[in-house]
Amino acid sequence: GAVVSQHPSWVICKSGTSVKIECRSLDFQATTMFWYRQFPKQSLMLMATSNEGSKATYEQGVEKDKFLINHASLTLSTLTVTSAHPEDSSFYICSASGLGSGTGELFFGEGSRLTVL
Amino acid sequence: DQQVKQNSPSLSVQEGRISILNCDYTNSMFDYFLWYKKYPAEGPTFLISISSIKDKNEDGRFTVFLNKSAKHLSLHIVPSQPGDSAVYFCAARAPKGAGGTSYGKLTFGQGTILTVHP
Numbered sequence: 456g457a458v459v460s461q462h463p464s465w466v467i468c469k470s471g472t473s474v475k476i477e478c479r480s481l482d483f484q485a486t487t488m489f490w491y492r493q494f495p496k497q498s499l500m501l502m503a504t505s506n507e508g509s510k511a512t513y514e515q516g517v518e519k520d521k522f523l524i525n526h527a528s529l530t531l532s533t534l535t536v537t538s539a540h541p542e543d544s545s546f547y548i549c550s551a552s553g554l555g556s557g558t559g560e561l562f563f564g565e566g567s568r569l570t571v572l
Numbered sequence: 573d574q575q576v577k578q579n580s581p582s583l584s585v586q587e588g589r590i591s592i593l594n595c596d597y598t599n600s601m602f603d604y605f606l607w608y609k610k611y612p613a614e615g616p617t618f619l620i621s622i623s624s625i626k627d628k629n630e631d632g633r634f635t636v637f638l639n640k641s642a643k644h645l646s647l648h649i650v651p652s653q654p655g656d657s658a659v660y661f662c663a664a665r666a667p668k669g670a671g672g673t674s675y676g677k678l679t680f681g682q683g684t685i686l687t688v689h690p
Contacts, residue, residue: 461615489677498661498682499616548615550678561678563608563615 458482459551461564468539469572476534476567478549484529485551489561490522493546505532539571575599576664578681585688591649593684595662598643602664606678607636607647610659619660620647652688659683 458481468474478488487506491499503519505511505526513519521543523535532551536543546568550561577596585591593607603624608616622629622636622645629636635648649656663678 459615499680501677501679504677546613550615561606562618566613566615568613 459485459549459562459564461549461567463567464565465568465570467570467572470540471538473535473537474539474569476536476547476549476569478532478534478551478564480530480551480562483551485532486529487552488526488532489550489552490524490532490534491548491550493548493566499548502534536569539569541571544569544571574682575602576662576679576681578660578662578684580684581682582685582687585652585686587654587688587690588651591647591652591656591686591688593647593649593660593662593686595645595647595681596643597645597664599664599666599679600643601666602679604665605636605638605645606663606665607634608661608663608680609656610661610683612659616661649686652686654688654690657686657688659685 460479460481462477466474489504490502492502493499501514502517502522503511503513503524505524507526507529511524521537523537526532546566548563548566550563552561575598606621607619609619610616620631620634620636622638627638633649638645661683662681665678
């Protein structure tokens, strides 16, 4: 199946700093990428949908100024957590769909564990 | 509003037996349903899917059943193996412009932890 890669897989940062997470589709053109967040023992919660070359669409309750999403190319989307605080600590997962990625299933990255001290 | 629900947080099954994971949904606009398997600290991996125009889809040991009238789907794993132990999420997709913001947007259930004992 299609491959989606995330980097870094884990990151620890100090409160107040910004962290960037990359999501790449390795063997297909991702016209749409999705960013999810998962708290321990909870479901994946969609944060935002990004379409290549346009602004991201954020889900209700997600601060767009805090979680900056850029989808500048068909193979790369980035999520930047700005001025991170301990409550932002979570597991962030991206997924992608697009040309050649299949009829319905999304392909997910490996996830990025963010810990804010 | 939880549109996709997995009411069993956990399931324990003996190796070789059948595992049945259940999922209920409320949005009648969902047209595609998927099951994902997830290990801790990893992203979900796709298992099997079913279109709303079908009532069954089979792939090896995995079979998904869809009952549209009951808004219910289930994943059957038979025979279950210890390597199947993981968290299983069901997910549903609404067509673009029909309650979904874009093609591919999925709504996930809470997940069910499956443990298969040797």
